[in-house]
Amino acid sequence: xxxxxxxxxxxxxxxxxxxxxxxxxxxxxxxxxxxxxxxxxxxxxxxxxxxxxxxxxxxxxxxxxxxxxxxxxxxxxxxxxxxxxxxxxxxxxxxxxxxxxxxxxxxx
Amino acid sequence: xxxxxxxxxxxxxxxxxxxxxxxxxxxxxxxxxxxxxxxxxxxxxxxxxxxxxxxxxxxxxxxxxxxxxxxxxxxxxxxxxxxxxxxxxxxxxxxxxxxxxxxxxxxxxxxxxxxxxxx
Numbered sequence: 001x002x003x004x005x006x007x008x009x010x011x012x013x014x015x016x017x018x019x020x021x022x023x024x025x026x027x028x029x030x031x032x033x034x035x036x037x038x039x040x041x042x043x044x045x046x047x048x049x050x051x052x053x054x055x056x057x058x059x060x061x062x063x064x065x066x067x068x069x070x071x072x073x074x075x076x077x078x079x080x081x082x083x084x085x086x087x088x089x090x091x092x093x094x095x096x097x098x099x100x101x102x103x104x105x106x107x108x
Numbered sequence: 109x110x111x112x113x114x115x116x117x118x119x120x121x122x123x124x125x126x127x128x129x130x131x132x133x134x135x136x137x138x139x140x141x142x143x144x145x146x147x148x149x150x151x152x153x154x155x156x157x158x159x160x161x162x163x164x165x166x167x168x169x170x171x172x173x174x175x176x177x178x179x180x181x182x183x184x185x186x187x188x189x190x191x192x193x194x195x196x197x198x199x200x201x202x203x204x205x206x207x208x209x210x211x212x213x214x215x216x217x218x219x220x221x222x223x224x225x226x227x
Contacts, residue, residue, distance in 0.1 A: 034213035036153075043203055043217035044145075044153065050211055087153055091212035095167045097143075097155040 002026050004090055004100040012108040019075040021103045023088035028068045032091040035064055035073045038102075039084045047086075048073065075105075083107055110134040110216045112204045117221030124194050124225070130187040130204030130218055138162075138182040141207035143214060144189050146200035154200075157189065158207060172198075194225045 003026040013019050023033065031051040036044035046055045048064035051071055061076040075082055088100040116128040128144070144156040157178040158167045166178050177190040187204055201222050205214040 032212045036214075038153075043219055044214075045217075046213060046215050049208070049213040049215075053211075055215070089153075089155075089213065095158075096169075097158075099153040099155065102152045 001096060002029065002090055002092055002098055004088060004098050006088060006100040006103050008103060009101065010104045010106065012106055013078050014108045015078055015080060017078045019078050019105060021073045021086055023071045023073070023100050025069045025090055029090045029092050031067045033064075033066070033071050034089045036087045036089065037084045038087065044087065078105070110206065112206065112216060112218035114202065114204050114218045114221040117202065117223045119224045119226065120194055121227050122195060122225055125190070125192045126194065126223060128189040128191070128202055128221060128223070132185045132187065135206070137185040141209055142180060142187045143205045143207045144178060145203045145205050145214065147203070147220075148197075148200045156202070159187070191223070196225050199223060199225045
């Protein structure tokens with residue numbers, strides 16, 4: 001099975017900061033990677049799919065990049081609404097999906 | 109507006125059974141793969157199961173194979189998860205999610221329903 005790691009596990013940042021979260025897969029997943037944002041007590045929200053495609057309605061300060069085994073989610077200028085936990089998710093067939101362990105972005 | 113509303117969660121003893129339901133609206137339910145994803149308290153997300161549009165293909169995470177069954181009723185726009193032989197480690201919020209298909213992500217999620225397995 002493909003394993004996913006994320007770094008860092010926790011990130012402390014200030015409003016206006018540029019934030020980068022890294023997700024790594026244990027083997028190549030091409031561009032089959034999505035990013036989600038989750039706030040406490042709420043369902044996850046899709047931000048990015050196919051590694052770099054921005055979901056409709058998601059602010060343009062969010063961007064994704066990468067392919068193969070290494071991917072990044074970047075928030076160009078952190079806003080108060082962005083303090084949350086972020087998960088990556090891989091897909092390599094209809095039979096298995098795996099989420100990363102999450103990165104919590106909190107206030108510095 | 110796409111809406112997914114889960115129900116059926118609750119407290120159940122180890123070894124017991126529970127059936128979760130998800131009522132879908134705002135899209136053509138029969139045109140999409142559907143999924144269940146769970147989240148144990150304070151933990152990350154774990155994909156549980158997927159089902160094809162017509163129910164002919166179903167996939168499960170290894171930890172629930174043989175115990176959980178995903179199903180759907182397209183006439184009722186509903187998704188189900190029958191959970192048998194429940195264990196303490198199945199305790200989680202269970203989310204119903206729409207699977208996008210070819211682009212391989214979960215684009216809409218319900219609010220979740222909590223399942224607690226405890227004696």
